[in-house]
Amino acid sequence: MQTIPTRSRAVAAVASAGALVLLLAACGARDAGSSTDAPEGGTTSPGITDESITIGTTSPLTGNAAGVGTCAVDGATAYFETRNEEGGITFGDGKTRTVEFRAYDDKYDPQRALANFQQMQSDDVFGAALSLGTPTNRAWREAAIDAEFPQVLLQTGDPLFSDRSESPWQLGLLPVYQQEGEAFGEMLAASGTDHRVAILYQNDDFGQGYVEGFLSAVEGAENIDIVEELSFEATATDVNAQITELASSQADVFFNAMSSLAPLVIGSLQQANSIGWLPEIFLPSTSASPGAFLTPSGVADNFPAIYTTASSMNAGSPAFAESAEGQEFLSALAEHTSQEGVPAFPQCLWSWIGASVLEEAFTTMTEPTRESFMDALRSISDFPAPFLLDGGAIDTTQEDRPAMRDVVVQEYTGTGFTPVG
Structure with a gap:
């Protein structure tokens, strides 16, 4: 130790x-x-x-x-x-x-x-x-x-x-993970556009929680078709086989419930790009950092859209630095x-x-x-902690909620993320 x-x-x-x-x-x-x-x-x-x-x-x-x-x-x-x-x-x-x-x-x-x-x-x-x-x-x-x-x-x-x-x-x-997955699922279901979704998830509570939230949000949505669902172990050295199989589904949306394991996140993007599979992508907030994952992949700009969720500001934005x-x-x-x-x-x-x-x-x-x-x-309510998004506040008084509760779907701009809508 x-x-x-x-x-x-x-x-x-x-x-x-x-x-x-x-x-x-x-x-x-x-x-x-x-x-x-x-x-x-x-x-x-x-x-x-x-x-x-x-x-x-x-x-x-x-x-x-x-x-x-x-x-x-x-x-x-x-x-x-x-x-x-x-x-x-x-x-x-x-x-x-x-x-x-x-x-x-x-x-x-x-x-x-x-x-x-x-x-x-x-x-x-x-x-x-x-x-x-x-x-x-x-x-x-x-x-x-x-x-x-x-x-x-x-x-x-x-x-x-x-x-x-x-x-x-x-x-x-x-x-909680379910909130993030649910937020993306709600956005997708409300889009009014038909989508074929391929899911890759980390085979633990992290990945399963994201998928649980996403599936609950799209349940009954006639425009959403889950065409493939695969898992991987966090100890894996790559997910190339899973990406290749998911690509064969011809999904136009890739729900990638992967934690902040840089080699796997970067590798998943590079493998999808190398075989010509360019869907819209959802990444959890823990694995969507431009500086750590997207820019180093060298291929992030090739995808039509990359989404994540956020509860706080982006330290890389000009407004933050100013x-x-x-x-x-x-x-x-x-x-x-x-x-x-x-x-x-x-x-x-x-x-x-x-x-x-x-x-x-x-x-x-x-x-x-x-x-x-x-x-x-456990008695903190409406505390305006620094760097929360507009309207966000810390509340620890609810029996089954974490301190940060609000999530917003954001889209990658090439250098950072901006709220959708």
Whole structure:
């Protein structure tokens, strides 16, 4: 297990296997009382003092998903380092604290993610936020519930994490996968044009969720014909065979429910182009970045249209770069992370948005406990977080919804995306 430090602070070394067992055994006792540096006067949770709070995250910082995983960390790192330089955040109990955002590398491996959660407990981390990935977050979901350990504002559209009755210590950040698929299906069904649709989906909760939403939206639509449906494993090295088979269906729409696995996303576009199959394409918001996927493919402009969905602004748009908030974001990334220029992945921006939601919860939590934090986090309504699309707001009060709920279908313009209609 590897822990990756931010640029400005080192992270404690990983404990040995024997020491880890002892620390885990002691963790429950610390949860019941106050930690060594606990705020004065009452029970407190690990990871928070009068001066600071430690928030952890587990994401792929090395391996095939390192680019997107690093971006998922860097946005929050830049946000909190900026706030720390300004003197910290004033919490609801009147204390001003700095935030240590500590990142743990899971290489997009569920077992490593589980080990990282165990390490967070040993390291007296208060709670985890903004962790990337569906299988990696699921790997320690039950353990977090059992430990009453916050696992929140997750960068996954898995609806399981936003069902408060089933998952009281978790909360998703992003719109659920079904919402994205449904939005595209509604647009297609309402087009009034006959379409033959070929579907390729990642054979896990990610891909199946997108397809579920899409199929529910086009059910009964007389102008939509699903002509082929194939799956692939996220561990695949390419999907060339699937693309060739889908092309034989002569579909004019390609619904590609593929996560942010750059070689597969780029390869799917290149293979379709090479065999002369040029349908309209739908890509999930996680895999539609112009800088990371579309431009590098070299063939994106050959397709008649590429669509995705969005809930936030595009960091690559001129309006973003010209805004005061956009300039603050890009400057903070450049100062506090290794990101240079406009980040290739939207997860940087989502992480910054999520960090602002954490700050909103901090300002209203009245006790230095995980319970008080969850109460505060679950009570946010109509919060105008930065970089949401017009009319968008954060609402965490609904029983079965993530923090970001609104999605808009967008079309690729050659350099970025613009809302349809």
